[in-house]
Amino acid sequence: MKNVLFVCSQNKLRSPTAEQVFADWPGIETSSAGTNNDAENPLSSEEIEWADIIFVMEKAHRSKVQAGYRSALKGKRLICLDIPDDYTFMDPALVALLKMKVPPHL
Helix, strand or coil, rough: CCCEEECCCCCCCCHHHHHHHHHHCEEEEEEEEEECCCCCEEHHHHHHHHCCEEEECCHCCCCCCCCCCCCCCEEEEEEEECCCCCCCCHHHHHHHHHHHHCCCCC
């Protein structure tokens, strides 16, 4: 079983969509968090340590994760999906993008 963490800024639109889309995917457990302090579920060291693979939506998220959690990231795969903040929760275009970009890394 792989633990997969999805990260965006607020944890309101992109990362919760990704968490839901892949929740029933065989062989993985999913969670999501946000890099901002006022995120719905703010990112923590515990979540980084829990995850085997971490997907971030933008390069800025990757930078924040690398800067704030360097020691917890050792041995983890950190993948940037390059998905801009242009989508609503469960937006069909976002779901299609996620289904195209995420599975090759699983």
